[in-house]
Amino acid sequence: MWVFLLMMVSLLLCPVAESTASADVKPGCQDKCGDVSVPYPFGIGEPTCAMNEDFILNCSSGADGQPELFFRRNMPARNISVLEGTISASLYTAFACYDKNGSWTDYFSQSFNLGSGPFTLSDTRNAFTVIGCDTYAGMTNYEFTYGAACLSLCTENVNMSDENPCSGSGCCQTSIPKGLKSLYYPLSSFFNYTNVSDFNLCGFAFLVDKNSFKISDWPLSLKPKYGNNAYTADIVIEWVVENKTCEQAKADNTSAYACGTNANCTYPEIGQGYRCSCNEGFEGNPYLQEGCQDIDECKVRGKNACEEGTCENVIGDYKCRCPRGKYGDGKIGCKGPGINTIIAGN
Known part of the structure; x- marks a missing residue:
């Protein structure tokens, strides 16, 4: 009886845990304040939720009593973009x-x-x-x-x-x-x-x-x-995450290099510091260790993935396998008569 009840409780709790999980924050950290999403390297309140103290934001009651996100004590934040490296x-x-x-x-x-x-x-x-x-x-x-x-x-x-x-x-x-x-x-x-x-x-x-x-x-x-x-x-x-070059950040043992797996270090146009971006073929949050996940191009591109042949997803890319009897790259078109033409010719 007790085993049955525990199984029922587990089944009820699992969907809740999945619905509150976020791929943009550290585990156990708050991912939103009001209707504003707060992706890592930013974090709300707890120092462990942000990359460092520069990225800690405050979520408190705004003028209308509703939760409001604040940057630098008294500046309401409206949007944070990891892709563009901006805060509105x-x-x-x-x-x-x-x-x-x-x-x-x-x-x-x-x-x-x-x-x-x-x-x-x-x-x-x-x-x-x-x-x-x-x-x-x-x-x-x-x-x-x-x-x-x-x-x-x-x-x-x-x-x-x-x-x-x-x-x-x-x-x-x-x-x-x-x-x-x-x-x-x-x-x-x-x-x-x-x-x-x-x-x-x-x-x-x-x-x-x-x-x-x-x-x-x-x-x-x-x-x-x-x-x-x-x-x-x-x-x-x-x-930017640090006012250093990519080489300095990688070589500095006193601070952690900010870019996670399957991410690369990039220089913004503002001319100082560095940011991170997911490698080609990956998407997600490049500042989390496992934040950049493989894109299944076959699903994303659908019928447009291959000019000819069958789409096959590989890590960081995809392939288009030509039909039997043909060869080449199915992304741009296969060569050869094809197995049906060979059989018909015989």
């Missing part, structure tokens, strides 16, 4: 508002620092953006080794349409350099909005992912909101 996070927008007499009514400047770890702001995905008709915003890094500015002017209301580019009239955008880790950007005005007060009393400045930016979301009549409804913009942060 959100930041409050900076703003400055005036009344019709030209007096300040609201003001907020933004600053943030990614620290000394393996994180930098993406120079290809982000753009510094300014909205307003009498708005000037400068930006510098904390080390004061970089500086730029954006000026947005207009004398009449501009239709902020997605079909119109951010051209300097009501909206200005400028790029950022590679390797930037910190930014500070306050706003100012030349005429305190007195010349445009009928349709524009506030200016905004923010760094934003160009892929998510919609200029139609920023009409010139917009005024700031606060608390849970405050305006934010998504930014893209790039990461």
Whole structure:
């Protein structure tokens, strides 16, 4: 009787264990916070779940009381990509508002620092953006080794349409350099909005992912909101596992080489550190020891796998075996008359 009950309990528990297992995290580690997946080398809370302390993220209650993932204490993380080596996070927008007499009514400047770890702001995905008709915003890094500015002017209301580019009239955008880790950007005005007060009393400045930016979301009549409804913009942060070359990482006995089995070491375009990617013919998480698994190309490609012959999966690749009586590579086409033609000829 007891044996039967134990077998029933085991059968009931097995599907639950399988459904909660994740191929992207270490065993026993939390794989999601809210609706955001957290793949290794990142980990939630426990140091043993992340590659090192740089990759530990915090999952706590957000503004609406629901679980929210945070990067660098106060930056909500929206998405983590192992393939691209990126994190999407959100930041409050900076703003400055005036009344019709030209007096300040609201003001907020933004600053943030990614620290000394393996994180930098993406120079290809982000753009510094300014909205307003009498708005000037400068930006510098904390080390004061970089500086730029954006000026947005207009004398009449501009239709902020997605079909119109951010051209300097009501909206200005400028790029950022590679390797930037910190930014500070306050706003100012030349005429305190007195010349445009009928349709524009506030200016905004923010760094934003160009892929998510919609200029139609920023009409010139917009005024700031606060608390849970405050305006934010998504930014893209790039990461590497270590600020070393592949050769240095493999030779360094003081730290573990990050790439698992069937994975290779690659250099990102940001020009520092290294990342890992699965070898051709494999897929999965290259930072886990057994994270890169063989792709069954015969299943994935289906009928398109072979030009001729029978598909056979092999580790890291696949073969197309030609029909009897033919020879060559069935991926591109077999040669020879074939067994049916030979029999018919006899």
